[in-house]
Amino acid sequence: xxSVTQLGSHVSVSEGALVLLRCNYxxxxxxxxxxxxxxxxxxxxxxxxxxxxxxxxxxxxGFEAEFKKSETSFHLTKPSAHMSDAAxxxxxxxxxxxxxxxxxxxxxxxxxx
Amino acid sequence: xxxxxxxPKHLITATGQRVTLRCSPRSGDLSVYWYQQSLDQGLQFxxxxxxxxxxxxxxxxxxxxxQQFPDLHSELNLSSLELGDSALYFCASSAGDRTFFGxxxxxxxx
Numbered sequence: 001x002x003s004v005t006q007l008g009s010h011v012s013v014s015e016g017a018l019v020l021l022r023c024n025y026x027x028x029x030x031x032x033x034x035x036x037x038x039x040x041x042x043x044x045x046x047x048x049x050x051x052x053x054x055x056x057x058x059x060x061x062g063f064e065a066e067f068k069k070s071e072t073s074f075h076l077t078k079p080s081a082h083m084s085d086a087a088x089x090x091x092x093x094x095x096x097x098x099x100x101x102x103x104x105x106x107x108x109x110x111x112x113x
Numbered sequence: 114x115x116x117x118x119x120x121p122k123h124l125i126t127a128t129g130q131r132v133t134l135r136c137s138p139r140s141g142d143l144s145v146y147w148y149q150q151s152l153d154q155g156l157q158f159x160x161x162x163x164x165x166x167x168x169x170x171x172x173x174x175x176x177x178x179x180q181q182f183p184d185l186h187s188e189l190n191l192s193s194l195e196l197g198d199s200a201l202y203f204c205a206s207s208a209g210d211r212t213f214f215g216x217x218x219x220x221x222x223x
Contacts, residue, residue: 032210043115043203044214051210090156094210100146100169101212103156 002027002095004074006104014112019063019078021107023091026072032094033074034101035065039087047089050074061085086111116140117215119204125221131192134218136204138185144168144207145187147179150217151200162187194222 007022025031035047048059055067065076074091088108092101116139126132138145147159149172158171162181173179176194181187191198199222204215 034212036214043117043216044205045115046211046213049210094212099144099207099210099212100158100161100171101148102158105155 002093004091004093004104006091006107010108012110013081016080019081021076021089023074024072025093034092035076036090037087081111083111115213117206117213119215119218123219127223130194134189136187138206142206142208146205147189148203149200196222198222
């Protein structure tokens with residue numbers, strides 16, 4: 001079975017500071033990994049995905065994530081936080097023949113002025 | 114806009130009732146997924162259909178059922194509703210390794 005664990009249900013950063021959201025995965029096969037963002041009262045939007053190509057993946061809105069097999073991690077980073085980045089972020093792994101997503105518990109990002 | 118549409122946006126009903134949630138996938142996508150997001154359980158995969166056939170089941174209760182029609186839209190039927198069924202229900206469709214989510218239907222059971 002595949003799973004992801006997000007460390008830290010709440011993260012606060014100051015505007016302009018580095019954003020680091022942590023995700024560790026467990027998978028018996030090479031995983032497909034994703035980061036999604038959910039703004040209040042909205043659906044899930046794909047930020048970026050890892051599908052066994054480059055280990056450093058660049059996404060939308062200045063976010064990127066690095067796949068580290070040795071650490072079973074796929075942490076999300078952004079060099080400089082913006083107020084508009086405040087949202088909930090979900091790490092997910094895709095598995096099974098149906099390619100359904102298994103989500104982490106989410107990390108609420110607060111950006112302080 | 115993901116291209117996945119869901120209706121209704123909000124639904125308020127009483128315990129014991131039955132409701133139907135509707136989803137239209139992105140044009141050309143054959144796969145439809147249903148997910149439930151609740152405070153207790155987080156985001157959970159419920160069920161997937163591919164071109165009208167059930168492909169995979171997740172943590173879907175027996176009181177819940179779904180189907181996908183020839184025009185590829187899907188419906189999720191929730192019956193004998195309980196307070197704990199209150200949640201945000203997402204539909205998603207996929208193309209290759211990308212999954213696109215609809216805006217969700219917020220179900221409140223009173």
